[in-house]
Amino acid sequence: MSTFKAPKGTYDLLPPDSEEFLAVREALSAPLRRAGYGYVETPGFEDVELFARGVGESTDIVTKEMYTLTTKGGSRLALRPEGTASVLRAALEANLHRAGNLPVKLWYSGSYYRYERPQKGRYRHFSQIGAEAIGAEDPALDAELIVLAVDAHRALGLREVRLLLNSLGDRTCRPVYRERLQEFLRGLDLDEETRRRAEINPLRVLDDKRPAVRAQLADAPLLRDHLCEPCRGYHARVRDLLDAAGVAYEDDPALVRGLDYYTRTTFEFVHDGLGAQAAIGGGGRYDGLSEMIGGPALPSVGWALGVDRTVLALRAEEVAPAVPAATDVYAVPLGEQASAALFGLVTELRRSGVAADLAYGGKGLKNAMKSAGRSGARWAVIAGERDLAEGVVQLKDLTTGKQEAMDPREVGAEVLKRLETAVPMSSTVPER
Ligand code: HAM
DSSP, X not given: OOSXXXXXXXXXXXXTHHHHHHHHHHHHHHHHHTTTOEEOOOOSEXXXXXXXXXXXXXXXXXXXXXXXXXXXXXXXXXXXXXXXHHHHHHHHHTTGGGSSOOSEEEEEEEEEEOOOOOBTTBOSEEEEEEEEEESOOOHHHHXXXXXXXXXXXXXXXXXOEEEEEEEOOOTTHHHHHXXXXXXXXXXXXXXXXXXXXXXXXXXXXXXXXXXXXXXXXXXXXXXXXXXXXXXXXXXXXXXXXXXXXXXXXXXXXXXXXXXXXXXXXXXXXXXXXXXXXXXXXXXXXXXXXXXXXXXXXXXXXXXXXXXXXXXXXXXXXXXXXXXXXXXXXXXXXXXXXXXXXXXXXXXXXXHTXXXXXXXXXXXXXXXXXXXXXXXXXXXXXXXXXXXXXXTOEEEEETTTOOEEEEOHXXXXXXXXXXXXXXXXXXXXXXOO
């Protein structure tokens, strides 16, 4: 143990769990790569104002949860609490939207930071896979993104994900609704803080989970009933496209999301096996964000899926993502001469695509075989002086215990042949 521990609300990713995270990142991003989304990476910190303006001055994320700092040069920066504002900033800065090929489709993978009260599924450092389609207003784009997330969940083998869908209207209909809602909220018996929230951000009150507040919200006016004609038509088309794609969703008129940039389509993926932190992903359309951060009008839509919570959802369903074997072959040299020979063999195996490892540190046979077992390898290649003198190594199948002498030059081809015909050991993802 060192004197230090990972900071509160964070955790280290270590093998073998880290392999699961890599597999989840791969599965969540694979559908995007097949749908024309290019990879983007932005800095881990940005000008604090980008998030204040983009995510919203009155949101919890900006008022309570941002890690901010002032540099020695006097710049005010924030560790990124989310990816959308940064990705749009990067696209605008590089003029990607001027290349004449809208929408600009981008995907990303990275760490995000929110100073939240830590609990299961809620961390101060977490990981997202995100996607943004910038510069097009088309219900098919909203539907595409939703379908890609659904496909990613399916490919992972998740079955208990529900998709909640709503429309938050636009700059024509939302202000009218906002006033109606405010009027309604002023007539309720609310505590001081909720009253204040009702004045600054009334839609957020709809998201209040406390029973005493919920009970009073039963008759609250719904945005659904106040959508303008274009928003109503747009939402109907998104729904039709999802129906056509065979994607099930639940209408949730109370879905407001925790970021202020949303317009029209909003959605969340929830998993009931996770308790309070049930959202494993969310997103929506943000037609005004570009202008909010000083860019031209660029209607856009996107989502982010939480990697940590997706892993928890998989565990809740007892599904293991297919993780490539860390080690196929474990080499056990007995003596110095054998060590040199097997070092060469392991190098060759790795170059031909076989995952191979070697017993280091001059271990004896018993100890080295224990390490071979712990490595999860299917085969051990054992060689002592006598084997080398005979020009062979021993290939031992660690599942059956069967051992055979073999020319070391043939081991690579033989293992590859057996790997091709074998059922992957670590894959328990059910076929769909
Ligand atoms: P978000 O809903 O704030 O949206 O985050 C997306 C997902 O990140 C959540 O559904 C959750 O799975 C995960 N997440 C958020 N906070 C935490 C946390 N403290 N610990 C663990 N996981 C967390 C956004 O971030 C938007 N940028 C999504 C978006 C993209 N909208 C349009 N484009």
